[in-house]
Amino acid sequence: MGRSLSRRLVVMGFVLSAVAGLWTGLWVVRSEVRGSMIEVQGIAAREAALAAQDASTRWSEPVRLIGWAEQTAGLLDAICRVYGPDGRVIASSGGTGGSADSNAAAQLGPGVELNRALAGETATDVQQNPVGRLVVRAASPVRAGDRILGVVWLETPLAEVVAPFGAWWAWLLGLGVSVGLGVAWSAVVARDIRTGLLQLRRAAVDWAQGRYHGLPFRRKDELGQVAEELAEMASAFQRSTEDLAMSVEKLHLEKDRLEITMQHLVSGVMALDGRGRVEWINPVMAELIGEQRVIGRRFWGIQAFQPIYAMIDQAVRNGEGGRYDGVFGPARREVEVHVVPIPRIPGQGQEAGSTKDVGRSEGRHLSGGSSLSGGAVVIIHDVTERRRLEQVRKEFVTNVSHELKTPVTAICGLAETVVEEDLAPEERKHFLELINREARRLEQLVRDLLDLSRLESHLTTLHRRPVDLAEMARDVVQDYGYAAEQAGSHLYLDKEGDCRAEVDPDRVRQVLSNLIDNALKYTPAGGRVDVRVVGTDPREVKVEVADTGVGIPPEDRDRVFERFYRVDKARSRATGGTGLGLAIVKHVVQLHGGRVGVESEVGKGSRFFVQLPRRWPPDSLP
Numbered sequence: 001m002g003r004s005l006s007r008r009l010v011v012m013g014f015v016l017s018a019v020a021g022l023w024t025g026l027w028v029v030r031s032e033v034r035g036s037m038i039e040v041q042g043i044a045a046r047e048a049a050l051a052a053q054d055a056s057t058r059w060s061e062p063v064r065l066i067g068w069a070e071q072t073a074g075l076l077d078a079i080c081r082v083y084g085p086d087g088r089v090i091a092s093s094g095g096t097g098g099s100a101d102s103n104a105a106a107q108l109g110p111g112v113e114l115n116r117a118l119a120g121e122t123a124t125d126v127q128q129n130p131v132g133r134l135v136v137r138a139a140s141p142v143r144a145g146d147r148i149l150g151v152v153w154l155e156t157p158l159a160e161v162v163a164p165f166g167a168w169w170a171w172l173l174g175l176g177v178s179v180g181l182g183v184a185w186s187a188v189v190a191r192d193i194r195t196g197l198l199q200l201r202r203a204a205v206d207w208a209q210g211r212y213h214g215l216p217f218r219r220k221d222e223l224g225q226v227a228e229e230l231a232e233m234a235s236a237f238q239r240s241t242e243d244l245a246m247s248v249e250k251l252h253l254e255k256d257r258l259e260i261t262m263q264h265l266v267s268g269v270m271a272l273d274g275r276g277r278v279e280w281i282n283p284v285m286a287e288l289i290g291e292q293r294v295i296g297r298r299f300w301g302i303q304a305f306q307p308i309y310a311m312i313d314q315a316v317r318n319g320e321g322g323r324y325d326g327v328f329g330p331a332r333r334e335v336e337v338h339v340v341p342i343p344r345i346p347g348q349g350q351e352a353g354s355t356k357d358v359g360r361s362e363g364r365h366l367s368g369g370s371s372l373s374g375g376a377v378v379i380i381h382d383v384t385e386r387r388r389l390e391q392v393r394k395e396f397v398t399n400v401s402h403e404l405k406t407p408v409t410a411i412c413g414l415a416e417t418v419v420e421e422d423l424a425p426e427e428r429k430h431f432l433e434l435i436n437r438e439a440r441r442l443e444q445l446v447r448d449l450l451d452l453s454r455l456e457s458h459l460t461t462l463h464r465r466p467v468d469l470a471e472m473a474r475d476v477v478q479d480y481g482y483a484a485e486q487a488g489s490h491l492y493l494d495k496e497g498d499c500r501a502e503v504d505p506d507r508v509r510q511v512l513s514n515l516i517d518n519a520l521k522y523t524p525a526g527g528r529v530d531v532r533v534v535g536t537d538p539r540e541v542k543v544e545v546a547d548t549g550v551g552i553p554p555e556d557r558d559r560v561f562e563r564f565y566r567v568d569k570a571r572s573r574a575t576g577g578t579g580l581g582l583a584i585v586k587h588v589v590q591l592h593g594g595r596v597g598v599e600s601e602v603g604k605g606s607r608f609f610v611q612l613p614r615r616w617p618p619d620s621l622p
Helices: 006-056 061-075 099-109 114-118 160-207 222-263 283-289 303-318 353-359 385-420 425-456 468-478 479-488 505-521 552-561 569-576 579-591
Strands: 081-084 089-092 123-128 134-144 147-157 270-272 278-281 322-328 331-339 375-382 466-467 490-497 500-503 528-535 540-545 595-601 605-613
Touching: 006 061, 006 123, 006 134, 006 147, 061 081, 061 089, 061 147, 089 528, 114 123, 114 134, 114 147, 270 283, 278 595, 283 303, 283 375, 303 322, 303 331, 303 375, 331 385, 375 540, 385 425, 425 579, 466 468, 466 505, 468 479, 468 500, 468 505, 468 528, 468 540, 479 490, 479 505, 500 505, 500 605, 505 528, 505 540, 505 579, 505 605, 579 595, 579 605
Parallel strands: 490 528
Antiparallel strands: 081 089, 081 147, 123 134, 134 147, 270 278, 270 375, 322 331, 331 375, 466 500, 528 540, 540 605, 595 605
16 A cells, blocks of 8 residues: 555644754743743842842941841851942842852843933843852842932842743753754655656646647655646646647738738738627728727727728628728828628627627617628728829820920911911011021920920939039129110129038039029019028038018918929910929939028018038048
């Protein structure tokens, strides 16, 4: 028969009871000794008080106090001393406990009890003298009215008190040995049980994590039986776990692939469960609806979905998909929305709180019956940019057609007149000059279109070299001096600081020419155009072209750099403009890594500014 675990537990309980009895006995003995100590200290205090009263009658005769101390010591079987108010010994007995006790008392000296007596109270203390004996000391003040004359100090050995407990200590020693053996046995048993349980625990943890390694131990008690049963269960569980692990690994791989794909889609995607709650959302959808924390919320609680509430409701409740084209979200983006129902898994929605219950308690959405789908997927394509580009393309085709039509029509009409009419030489020459002017305008338009196309396509290569932009501006101003004179305007140049920069001189000259030409065209006679080049910034050079012309309305300032955009279309065509000059300026400056802008006030004029970095790339600056 194997050892019984229950039997060992019973033995251990018995041992623990014995230990409890031991501590109870120790507590009783300790209480008895403490009570005796208190009683002895009380007797010593009373004896000291009586001796102090007796000593007060003899205080006037110090010589008699020595004999009185010897007499009192003999009566009380103690050592007696008389101290003055300054703590000095006036009289002392030889003691009755032998020379050893007297010497020990002399070596140990008075303690706190003397100080307390000198302060006016009767005090006691228990000490161990240098020879190893316990003594009780008592001190009481000698009074004469309210005045303290001195102190009577007594020391009594405690052998009489401790001696009756000697048998107790012998009994306690025997009980302690027996209980110690019992405790040792209990410790061995407890350690054996604990070791077995820890081995079972480690084995269970390993098995739970898929590391099966057979029985953790072999024993014939109840722990051994539990270990065998757990090992059989773990073996069967391991076989199932291996099969399940392969399936789970495949599912995780598929889930990760799907998660990565959905997170990086350029379209917004959101999944709803059969109760209309958001289960999953990708970053694009969160940006479109303008909210981040929507997981777990009902779709009708999200304001952005208001235009498609009914469509989502039909998909979740009736399994009917839908499509929506229009404006969506707080950013008012042009979108295409597709709502696709998810087939319901058998048994889904039958638990407590199904879609039918939700419908009755939450209002008009998902009401009137249970859900016919397992939810829905909402897919939103942001087509704002695509439709903007389509509109830009349409406007570009329209503008190009219109700009080409004007000179071509003029050329055709003038040529037809020259061919069919019998014109005088002077008239023929005039018509041919008009044809030439329109042909050059058409040529300039085509050249600007090609140039702008190359700039927008980043097919243009800049040939940078150090250039003094102030000198370049001076040359351009001189070139336009005659045009300014013909227009009745005044053209001025101002320079400040070091204006050197690494730029493509041909392209920057083109920028300056377009800005000055544009300023002269829109400045009436008597006005002025100021060109200013500022090189005070160590990182960039700034070029400004300001005029006193008609100005630009606020609603047109953001569009003046668009292709073919004119604030005053009639005036622009009359002056021969193509509507592409400022668009070319913007792209050339951006290609240089700079910035272009405009400030204007209607009726007072405009100020165009260009900021170009001195070096390229800018990080090469000191």
